[in-house]
Each structure stands twice: as C-alpha cells, then as structure tokens.
Amino acid sequence: MSAVIESNHDDHHHGPAKGFSRWLYTTNHKDIGSMYLWFSLIMLFIGGAMAMVIRAELFEPGSQIVSPEFYNQMVTNHGLIMVFGVIMPAFVGFANWMIPMQIGAPDMALPRLNNLSFWILPAAFGILLSTFFMEGGAPNFGWTFYAPLSTEYAPPTVTFFIFSVHIMGASSIMGSINIITTILNMRAPGMTLMKMPLFVWSWFITAYLLIAVMPVLAGAVTMMLMDIHFGTSFFKAAGGGDPVLFQHIFWFFGHPEVYIMILPAFGIVSHIIETFSRKPIFGYSSMVYAIASIALLSFVVWAHHMFTVGMPIAGELFFMYSTMLIAIPTGVKVFNWLSTMFKGSLTFETPMLFSIAFVALFTIGGLSGIMLAIAPADFQYHDTYFVVAHFHYVLVPGALFSLLAGAYYWLPKWTGHMYDETLGKTHFWMSFISVNLTFFPMHFVGLAGMPRRIPDYSMQFADWNMMVSVGAFLFGLSQLLFLFIVIKCVLNGKKATAEVWEGAKGFEWTVDSPPPYHTFSSPPSMETLKA
Amino acid sequence: MNSTKRSASKLVLMTCGMFCFGFALVPIYDVFCDITGLNGKISGPTFTSYDQAIEIREVQITFVTSNNNKMPWSFKSASPQMRVKTGEDYLMNFTFKNTTDKPMIAQAIPSVSPGRGARYFHKTECFCFEQQFLKAGESITVPVKFIIDPELPKNIASLALGYTLFDVTEEFANLQALN
Numbered sequence: 001m002s003a004v005i006e007s008n009h010d011d012h013h014h015g016p017a018k019g020f021s022r023w024l025y026t027t028n029h030k031d032i033g034s035m036y037l038w039f040s041l042i043m044l045f046i047g048g049a050m051a052m053v054i055r056a057e058l059f060e061p062g063s064q065i066v067s068p069e070f071y072n073q074m075v076t077n078h079g080l081i082m083v084f085g086v087i088m089p090a091f092v093g094f095a096n097w098m099i100p101m102q103i104g105a106p107d108m109a110l111p112r113l114n115n116l117s118f119w120i121l122p123a124a125f126g127i128l129l130s131t132f133f134m135e136g137g138a139p140n141f142g143w144t145f146y147a148p149l150s151t152e153y154a155p156p157t158v159t160f161f162i163f164s165v166h167i168m169g170a171s172s173i174m175g176s177i178n179i180i181t182t183i184l185n186m187r188a189p190g191m192t193l194m195k196m197p198l199f200v201w202s203w204f205i206t207a208y209l210l211i212a213v214m215p216v217l218a219g220a221v222t223m224m225l226m227d228i229h230f231g232t233s234f235f236k237a238a239g240g241g242d243p244v245l246f247q248h249i250f251w252f253f254g255h256p257e258v259y260i261m262i263l264p265a266f267g268i269v270s271h272i273i274e275t276f277s278r279k280p281i282f283g284y285s286s287m288v289y290a291i292a293s294i295a296l297l298s299f300v301v302w303a304h305h306m307f308t309v310g311m312p313i314a315g316e317l318f319f320m321y322s323t324m325l326i327a328i329p330t331g332v333k334v335f336n337w338l339s340t341m342f343k344g345s346l347t348f349e350t351p352m353l354f355s356i357a358f359v360a361l362f363t364i365g366g367l368s369g370i371m372l373a374i375a376p377a378d379f380q381y382h383d384t385y386f387v388v389a390h391f392h393y394v395l396v397p398g399a400l401f402s403l404l405a406g407a408y409y410w411l412p413k414w415t416g417h418m419y420d421e422t423l424g425k426t427h428f429w430m431s432f433i434s435v436n437l438t439f440f441p442m443h444f445v446g447l448a449g450m451p452r453r454i455p456d457y458s459m460q461f462a463d464w465n466m467m468v469s470v471g472a473f474l475f476g477l478s479q480l481l482f483l484f485i486v487i488k489c490v491l492n493g494k495k496a497t498a499e500v501w502e503g504a505k506g507f508e509w510t511v512d513s514p515p516p517y518h519t520f521s522s523p524p525s526m527e528t529l530k531a
Numbered sequence: 532m533n534s535t536k537r538s539a540s541k542l543v544l545m546t547c548g549m550f551c552f553g554f555a556l557v558p559i560y561d562v563f564c565d566i567t568g569l570n571g572k573i574s575g576p577t578f579t580s581y582d583q584a585i586e587i588r589e590v591q592i593t594f595v596t597s598n599n600n601k602m603p604w605s606f607k608s609a610s611p612q613m614r615v616k617t618g619e620d621y622l623m624n625f626t627f628k629n630t631t632d633k634p635m636i637a638q639a640i641p642s643v644s645p646g647r648g649a650r651y652f653h654k655t656e657c658f659c660f661e662q663q664f665l666k667a668g669e670s671i672t673v674p675v676k677f678i679i680d681p682e683l684p685k686n687i688a689s690l691a692l693g694y695t696l697f698d699v700t701e702e703f704a705n706l707q708a709l710n
Contacts, residue, residue, distance in 0.1 A: 109535045109538075109539070110535070110539060152600075173546050176542070177539055177542040177543065177546070180538065180542055181535055181538040181539050181542065184534075184538050185534050185535050185538060211542060211545050211546055211549065212545075212549050213549070214546075214549075215546050215547070215548075215549035215550035215552075215553060216549055216550070216552065216553035216556075217553075218550060218553070219550055219552075219553025219554050219556075220553060223554075223557075231702060234557060237599075237640050237695065237697065238599070238638050238640060238697030238698075238699050238702070239638075239699070239702065240640075242560070242564075245556075245557065245560050248556065248560060249553060249556055252556065310646060312646065312647065
C-alpha cells in the first residue's frame with residue numbers, strides 16, 4: 001500500500017491513478033462528479049424497475065402480479081430511491097463537475113470529504129436494498145414513513161432503513177458543506193457573488209437548504225429509532241407523544257427538500273436557454289432573488305401537506321396563502337426564461353428541447369400545486385392520484401428533464417465526444433410523449449377519487465390506468481435509449497471542440513473537451529469571458 | 532486555507548444546531564398545542580375562578596371511548612351524554628374491565644373535540660392522570676370530575692370528550708414489579 005502512495009508522490013499527481021483504486025481513493029472533483037452521475041443513473045434504473053412493477057400491477061383492476069404487501073414495498077422504495085438515490089446525487093454530480101469549472105477553481109475546497117460523501121452513498125443504498133432479502137421484507141410504509149406506520153406497525157427491517165437514511169443525510173450534508181465552502185472561498189478573482197453563473201447560485205442556496213433540513217430529518221429518524229428500540233414516546237400517544245408531531249417534523253424537512261430537488265434544475269435550464277437563445281439570461285438578478293425567496297418561503301409552508309390532520313382555520317389559511325406566495329418567484333423565473341427566448345436566435349438541439357419541455361411541463365406541475373394549495377379543495381385531492389400527478393410533473397419532466405438536458409449539454413465537455421443528435425432527439429420525443437401519457441391522465445383519475453398507494457382500483461378507472469401503464473413502459477424504454485446514447489458517446493462519439501455550443505458562455509467552455517484532469521491550477525481572468 | 536476552515540466549521544456548527552432544532556421541535560410543538568388547544572390536548576391553565584358576570588349556559592357533553600389497536604379490555608362510560616351548566620362541577624364514571632386471563636396495565640389518553648374547545652374543558656380529577664392496573668377478569672369504576680369554563684366560545688354548543696385506551700403492560704411492567 002505504501003508503495004502505491006510513494007509512486008503517486010513521485011509523479012506529483014499529474015494524472016489519474018490506474019485501476020479501481022483510482023475511483024476508490026480519488027479526490028478529483030471530475031472523477032467524483034462522474035461517479036455520482038453513474039451512481040444516480042444506476043439507481044434510476046433500479047427505482048424505474050420498481051415503477052414498472054407498480055404500473056404492471058395497475059395495468060388492470062384486480063390483483064394481478066404482486067401481493068399487496070410487496071406492492072407497498074415497491075411504492076415505498078421507488079419513492080425513496082428516486083428522491084434520495086437519483087435526483088439528489090445526480091445534482092451533486094453536476095455540482096462536483098461544474099461548480100469548480102464554472103467559478104474557475106482547481107477543485108472542491110475539501111476534496112477528501114468529497115470522496116467520503118460519495119462513497120458512503122452506495123453503502124446507504126446497499127443497506128436499504130438488502131432489506132428486500134430479509135425477514136419481514138423491505139420498508140412498506142411509504143416514502144414519507146409516517147409514524148406509527150413506520151414505528152409500531154413497521155417491519156423489523158425499519159432499523160436498516162433508519163441507518164440508511166442517516167448515511168444518506170450525512171452524505172448530503174458533507175456535500176453541501178463542501179459546495180458552500182468552495183463557492184465562498186475559491187471563486188476566480190473578480191467573480192463577485194452577483195457575477196456567478198446561475199447554476200452556482202442555485203446550488204449555493206440549495207446547499208444551505210440541505211444543511212438546514214437534513215439534520216432535522218436525521219433527528220426525525222433518530223426519534224423513530226428511540227421509539228422503536230429504547231422505549232421513548234415521541235410519536236406514541238400512549239406515552240404522551242403525538243403521531244401528528246411526526247408529520248410536522250417530517251414536512252419541515254420535506255418541503256424544503258422539494259426545492260432542493262428543483263432549484264439546481266432552475267440553474268441548469270437557465271444556462272441552456274441562454275446558450276441556445278444566443279442571448280444573456282433575461283433578469284439575472286431577479287433570477288437570483290427568486291431562487292432565494294423560494295428557498296426562504298419553503299420553511300413556512302410545510303403544513304400544506306397535512307391540511308386534513310385537523311388544523312384551526314387560521315393555520316389552514318396561513319399555510320394556504322404562504323404556499324400560493326411561492327407562485328410569484330416561480331412565475332418570475334418562468335417569465336424570465338420566456339423573455340430570454342423572446343427574439344433570440346433559437347436553435348433546437350436536444351438540451352434545448354428538454355429545457356423548453358421543462359419550462360412548459362414544470363409549469364403544469366406548478367399549476368396543479370396551486371390547486372392543491374387551496375385548503376378547502378385539498379380535502380378532496382388529499383392522498384389521491386391528483387397528488388401523484390402533481391409531484392411527478394415537477395419531478396420527472398421537471399427535475400429529471402433538467403438533468404437529462406444538463407447531461408446532453410455538458411456531455412461533450414465531460415467526455416470530449418459529441419452525442420448522436422438524431423438519437424438524442426428521438427430520446428427527447430419518446431420521453432416527452434410518454435411522460436405526458438403517463439402522468440397527465442393521473443390528474444383525471446385523481447380528481448375522480450382514485451386513492452394513491454393502493455394496489456387495486458375501482459372499474460371506472462380502468463381505461464385511464466391502462467393508458468398510464470403503457471405510457472410508463474414507454475418512458476422506461478426511452479431511458480434505456482439514453483443509456484445507449486451515453487455509452488455510444490463515450491466510446492465513439494465525434495470529437496467535440498472546446499466551445500462545443502455556439503454562444504455558450506462560461507469558464508467551462510474555455511478549457512478543452514474533455515478538460516485536462518486538473519483545470520485552473522492558476523485562476524482564470526474574468527476578461528476571458530467577455531466576447 | 533484558513534478561510535476554508537472557517538467556513539467549513541461554521542457550516543458544521545450550523546448542522547449541529549439544526550439537529551438540535553429538530554429535537555427542540557418536540558417541546559415547541561407541545562407548548563404550541565397547549566397555548567392553542569390544538570389536537571384536543573387538555574393541559575391549559577388550571578381552572579380556579581371565573582368572571583361571575585359571564586352568563587351561565589347549558590352545553591351538551593358527549594363521552595366517547597375506544598380501544599387502540601388490539602386492546603381487549605371493555606371500557607365504557609356510565610352514560611354516553613350529559614347536559615351540563617358552565618362553571619359547575621360534574622362527575623362521570625367510567626368502567627374498565629380486564630377481559631383477559633392475564634394482569635394488564637392500561638393508559639387512557641383523552642382528547643377533546645372540537646379542538647378549539649379543549650382549553651375550556653377543565654378536569655379536576657381524571658383516571659387518565661395515571662395508569663390502570665387490573666388483574667385477570669377484574670373490573671374497576673373510576674370518575675372524571677370536570678368543569679366547563681363559562682368563557683367557552685358561544686358558537687360551541689357541544690363538546691366531545693374522547694378516550695383511547697392503550698395497552699402499556701410492557702412499558703410499565705417494571706414499575707409494577709417495584710410496587
């Protein structure tokens with residue numbers, strides 16, 4: 001072992017080490033970024049396979065393929081994996097790759113911490129997935145793990161679930177500390193806060209959100225652990241606790257978490273839209289303030305997830321109005337994107353297609369959000385497929401589309417090869433059609449009263465559900481095409497230029513594609529950005 | 532490098548702070564419920580006296596008993612309803628019977644609805660203040676003494692006092708052994 005370290009010292013870290021140890025010991029932000037991205041792509045297929053099981057079961061009314069118990073495990077783990085294993089790590093992967101390159105820093109501020117925060121993630125999900133092979137089965141209480149479902153009535157594997165959430169939280173917190181420290185201390189000279197690229201801004205705020213709420217989640221699961229094993233009564237009514245308290249603590253974490261999964265998307269989409277409109281982003285500072293105000297508001301809206309628990313009318317009104325207030329900064333962002341495109345010299349490469357679809361479909365998700373925010377109406381919508389339609393519209397054509405857009409946008413930079421544009425566009429159109437086929441009819445069955453998380457449904461929902469399932473299978477298939485496109489791009493794509501896209505601005509486009517293993521050993525000058 | 536260390540330690544501190552805040556939410560929530568009477572929790576200011584100028588009126592009180600999960604005891608109030616005058620003392624008896632062949636310990640958890648009325652429902656004596664220990668087949672009748680605050684909002688004409696009975700034999704087994 002010491003021989004390896006010494007030989008590394010000899011070549012002064014000029015290039016990556018060889019073999020698996022390169023990935024295990026790496027402190028390079030590009031390596032770690034790639035690992036995060038591959039990890040989340042793998043988890044996307046695992047979580048996606050679970051979604052396919054769910055949709056296969058719901059293809060027709062009646063009990064078809066899996067037992068209701070297993071169905072519950074599928075629903076729970078699909079949610080947990082997509083939230084904590086796909087969307088969040090993928091954005092951290094983007095942050096690792098792009099933040100140092102966009103602010104002209106040689107690497108992240110705390111590279112060894114960076115290595116640790118990635119490598120505990122596979123451990124966390126290994127623990128979570130291993131529960132499928134244990135007695136009692138995997139967690140089955142929904143991704144929101146409400147007590148007492150997750151305490152008194154939980155399968156014995158809940159303890160593994162608790163530790164895996166602890167590890168995921170630790171990973172996110174360490175990642176966030178690293179990102180904020182990097183942004184605060186390692187910007188190129190002359191890059192003031194209000195000159196930072198919007199993706200950096202969006203992550204700067206997201207990281208603060210993570211630091212504020214992930215410890216609260218850790219506290220919530222710790223309380224569950226103590227209730228289950230150490231005889232405390234945080235959530236047990238018999239001992240003076242209160243199960244509704246769990247929901248308050250969970251959603252105090254949960255609502256900012258929702259914005260953790262969308263704010264970096266705003267950053268990515270802003271870059272892509274300005275590039276392919278060949279215009280600087282419209283209203284840069286209003287974009288920054290909008291992100292900041294969405295983040296601040298996210299702390300005072302949590303109880304809109306629990307309108308039906310029995311709140312006083314004043315509470316319902318407060319959470320209803322504060323929730324609706326979020327539409328204002330979000331609207332500012334949507335209008336800024338539209339104004340950026342207005343009279344721009346638009347071209348429609350794959351990243352731009354995904355970004356435009358993001359703006360349109362995310363807005364649909366936002367509008368159903370406003371509907372759900374109406375407290376009196378929410379009593380009808382609560383726990384129906386309307387809610388499922390709403391959050392899938394903001395997470396799939398929202399967060400996931402922005403990730404796909406960002407992947408196509410920066411893939412030539414990362415790999416040094418162009419992806420296949422025809423295949424990329426095919427992937428886009430397949431995804432766009434199937435995502436709407438999957439999630440739009442859910443609005444209808446939801447409004448008609450189909451409850452979520454139930455493996456069977458009444459006959460009148462049969463037609464729409466069959467359509468939803470067909471859409472879901474097609475969407476799953478489309479993402480296999482994405483995997484093929486990425487592999488094809490890495491192996492034998494056309495050579496990419498340094499600038500890649502005509503009109504792309506930012507430090508990342510001033511270095512070669514692929515960038516050298518170590519970039520910006522001496523900080524770049526802001527002058528190089530003016531063109 | 533120093534500034535990096537400074538930012539990182541500030542952020543670590545913030546993380547620890549938020550972890551503690553998560554736990555602080557528990558007492559904050561209890562205090563908040565106390566003040567507002569949310570969730571039907573009854574533990575507002577103890578009732579001593581009231582303004583004699585407030586008009587006395589009649590209120591309908593409903594008693595609801597239920598068993599949590601698989602709790603096998605029988606648990607009933609002497610009568611399901613009573614009409615009471617505000618500001619006066621009343622008493623209602625509740626009967627517990629351990630229908631199993633094992634000694635058990637139970638705890639009744641009260642809840643008043645509508646929640647807005649909870650703070651005006653004053654219990655001066657209640658079996659829910661302690662646990663009930665009953666041998667196999669044994670039964671016991673215990674009272675609740677209460678006063679309805681005359682300041683009860685005019686738009687509340689009836690209140691329901693609900694009790695849910697929990698099996699706490701395991702939790703309190705040690706305590707019982709000590710006695």
